[in-house]
Amino acid sequence: MTDHEKRFGYSLNLKLSTDKPFFGPGVIELLDRICETKSINSAAKGMGMSYNKAWRILKRAEQEIGYPLIITNIGGANGGGSIVTEEGKCLMKKYQLFQQKTYEVVDEYFNDIFAKELEW
Numbered sequence: 001m002t003d004h005e006k007r008f009g010y011s012l013n014l015k016l017s018t019d020k021p022f023f024g025p026g027v028i029e030l031l032d033r034i035c036e037t038k039s040i041n042s043a044a045k046g047m048g049m050s051y052n053k054a055w056r057i058l059k060r061a062e063q064e065i066g067y068p069l070i071i072t073n074i075g076g077a078n079g080g081g082s083i084v085t086e087e088g089k090c091l092m093k094k095y096q097l098f099q100q101k102t103y104e105v106v107d108e109y110f111n112d113i114f115a116k117e118l119e120w
Contacts (some may be wrong), residue, residue: 007118010110014099022064023095030054031084031092036071038081065091 015024024049033043044054062069069088074080084092111118 005039008114010106012102012106014102016095018064022061023091027057027061028092028095030057031069031088034082035084035089038083039074040070040082 013024014022017023029047030043033046034040037043040054040058041051044051046098046110058070067087068085069091070082070084072080072082
């Protein structure tokens with residue numbers, strides 16, 4: 001494959017932020033995994049991060065957004081676990097819609113601006 005046969009693209013890194021980013025693809029993945037596993041620890045391990053890091057990420061997002069994203073139950077007869085709150089699920093859907101709509105617009109601009117280069 002020659003250099004001219006290679007097709008190029010772009011990447012975006014969309015995050016919600018205040019003074020610092022607090023909600024983006026990493027938090028979405030973590031919350032998705034919590035939905036699947038009902039466990040912060042399992043979700044974190046699946047992403048190759050420590051429980052403490054996952055906890056800090058979630059708490060920072062909750063602090064900035066102003067409501068809980070997860071509910072954690074400690075121990076008990078059936079063991080502990082965590083679930084994503086309805087507000088958390090709603091925020092995930094809104095972020096994903098924001099991301100989808102942003103990519104649609106950016107795709108259009110990218111294809112228009114780089115049309116000549118994309119013909120190679």
